[in-house]
Amino acid sequence: MKYIFRSLRWFLGQFIVFIDWITRPKKPKHTPERKSKLDAATANMALYQFNLCPFCVKTRRKVRKLGLEIETRDARNDPKWNTELVSEGGKYQVPCLRIMGENGEVQWMYESSTINDYLEQRFAQS
Template sequence: MGFIFKPVRWILGQIIIFIDWISRPKPVLRDSQKQEEIDRQTENMALYQFKQCPFCVKTRRQIHRLALTIETRDAKNDKNWNQELINDGGKYQVPCLKITRPDGSVEWMYESSKINQYLEEKFS
């Protein structure tokens, strides 16, 4: 039966991506100085994610809406990001936002709702 679930899951994933694409919220507009300042802050962030994961879509929408430039890392297909997430983050779950602070300390933030709330509070 596994051979049926895989393509069905893939098709559902593509539908989610399509719905996300046609219903994307408009990004906020900031003056260029403010946007540059925010871009500098988000240089130290990376989102570990899967392309088709609905929770990742939820967080990517938030990133898009807040007009943030955050690197996305494919934790399913890229071995390095996959291993880094498991070994350094502590568990294989996406989305996960890696935040490297100016003092070099690193926070691995799991849970889409928590990440979205953090981004909202910091950048909206």
Template structure:
């Protein structure tokens, strides 16, 4: 199991942006597909406090439910991109 877990919904453009960044950085991650209905996204709510996706978990860096694709992409660049202290 990877330290990176992405909670997502199929076809979500924001999720696709995050997946593309993960692939660009050649990072292994686990994808967890969640229900389309916000009312049924209890796991996402427990992790991040909200029901929107994408949500990223990075156990290695104590990130336990980061929402918002722009924040996730910036975090991935800063943590795993060129010049990052790994």
């Protein structure tokens, strides 16, 4: 039974990633000045995620739609990111956005909607 659920989850994940791929939002074209400002602002961010997680797809779409470059870290398959997420973030749940502030303080932001709202408020052009 466990294997049936695991396989179903895998197929569903593949399906969602496929739908995401064919309906991808276009990346906006930023001016070089804006692009370098955005890159500087996102350089200290990392998105802990799983490839087949629908909530991660939701956040990756937001990142793309806003035209941001945020490093993604595979917390399912890479033990380094897996351990870091749990020990520093506090729990094994993705997506999780790690944000390092100017003074080196680190914030671990969980919940796809919270992350998407944060990115939208901080980076969407009015």
